[in-house]
Amino acid sequence: MSSQNPEQRAEQGADQLPAQAEEERREQPVARTGMFGAKTTGDTSGYGRLVVRQSPKVTAPRPYGGPGGAAEPGEFDEIADELERALPDFGDAIERVVVHRGELTFFVRRERLLDVARTMRDEPSLRFELCSGVSGVHYPKDEGAELHSVVHLLSITHNRRVRLEVTCPDADPHVPSLVPVYPTNDWHERETYDFFGIVYDGHPALTRIEMPDDWVGHPQRKDYPLGGIPVEYRGAEIPPPDERRSYV
């Protein structure tokens, strides 16, 4: 069925995006509506009533494989095995394991994040001695786990990478700080607090880092508009872009 024509082949390839069972997809929360994301009259695409649902939360089956693929047991299985051995209640600490695009992600329960990170760093067979920082992601539709704090770990000893993901609800945005284990996370956690409002318990001085100290709101959250802040210039105030005159 594969065509020789590159254009046709590309089209067929696009149809073969990761398939999901229709009913499984329909259960997922809505990620966005419309095509271009325009909320008002800007959408001329005719796709205004399109509903795009979030991808289902998957758990990767064994074997996890390695960065090259998941056909046979690889280094990801080694990492998981070693962590399971070093952490007796692995099943309690790790909610699920995802292998996607050659990357291994452990979803860690937030109460156990410090344990897991310490084991990852100190266990000689794991030895993730370098932390590549924290990145926050806001999923407003992911009820009970709106805020995600994503940590990338690097093992120079074994030349491997792994990702730890922790979630917390918007109503209780607390995640334990990793500064005691990885001091480099000092600024990263301040940044994520600044942009997402995730409070890192145990951080030595959790203050804003990029925005001014008296700033209201956390700009990288999805409910925070782009622009929308009046600009003061030489005593005059210029309204935010979304409130300026429009011809609609």
Added chain:
Amino acid sequence: MSSTKYTEYDAYAAEEAAASGEKQGRVFDVGGQDWDQVVSGAEDLGDERLVVNMGPQHPSTHGVLRLVLTLDGETVDDCRVGIGYLHTGIEKNMEYRTWTQGTTFCTRMDYLAPIFNETAYCLGVEKLLDVTDQVPERAQIIRVMMMELNRISSHLVAIATFGLELGATTVMLNGFIEREYTLDLFEEITGLRMNMAYVRPGGVAQDLPSGALSKIRDYLDRMPKRILALRKLLDENPVYLARTRDIAYLDLTGCMSLGITGPMLRATGLPWDLRKSQPYCGYETYDFEVATQDTCDVYGRYLVRMQEMEESLKIVEQCVERLQRVKGPVMIEDKKIGWPAQLAIGADGMGNSPRHIAHIMGTSMEALIHHFKLVTEGFRVPAGQAYSHIESPRGELGAHVVSDGGTRPYRVHFREPSFVNLQATPAMAEGGMVADVIAAVASIDPVMGGVDR
């Protein structure tokens, strides 16, 4: 209305008007945050300590960086770093543009290493699209060549500004003039000297213009001598050695716990270079050495940067040799992803090539549809997340790319090496002399555009 002719323009009119009681805008000063507390806290101690606010507009802080130093005589007792003065919300803006337009934003983060920002981002997008293997070989070679040229220009600025901050204008002038030649190459190839948005998801924006290779060859002939001249100026210079040797010591343990990568890490003796250890863009096929020193000080970091420039020249040479052999497209063949425009540099700058316009307007309806869909709406990226990492001139540059399956990034976060490495300033500066703070900051080589994003 006042005249705009400069001979009639009164520069003091506004101030005079203000003095005579007219309404004036808000006055900004260097106070704010907990500055008053810091000052009064030091006053209460009643000792000889002095709190100095260095920056954010100090010429030797390498950009808009604020250092709050507590001094006991000439010794730094306490050092705190304040950043955020150049925060421009690049990551937020990228969520409102298509995946391809993202390169235009992220190229402006670390403005001395734009090609690296673009490549890190594009590798992340390609990983999510699962098309890493389909990027044409020629595009990968061009990427490598551009990155290595960019590494040279970035290191030249690092060394040049470093000289300037220590008071040596000769180093500055020499470094910047050589950088100009590198930027000329960028202009020749991409049309822009900085912020090129040249690397795109799926390949690069356009192929090399004719004659570019011979210009690069001229550059390759010229540069080794120039780097040697810089080395002659600095390597054994007693003044330079006195300012850099055993200054701002940070060993491997410190680097590991603070997450420091790049030349600072390699100056502790650990040959950790992502180009070798976790190769991307085909770096495993190039022949080069990882520069290391074991002195853990400013001088060692300088030597690492010098050697890296020489190694980069070697890589560029291999790229030129390959580019002569390897022909073919520079953008992924998949028409659903590859940017359709065949850009060309015309008399009025870069734009769509007349051939492409004729093709989409005259002969192919399907090409027109693809062009329209890709340019207005962009391609879709399957939901998921990916972390791509490359060795930028300052260390590990990572891009955490998250997609919800739409035509725009759901979230892009950059792990900027400048941001991470700058955290080491207190560790290197406290207990030393105040003059060495400047050397410490300069040896980190932070770019505030990258720190604040």
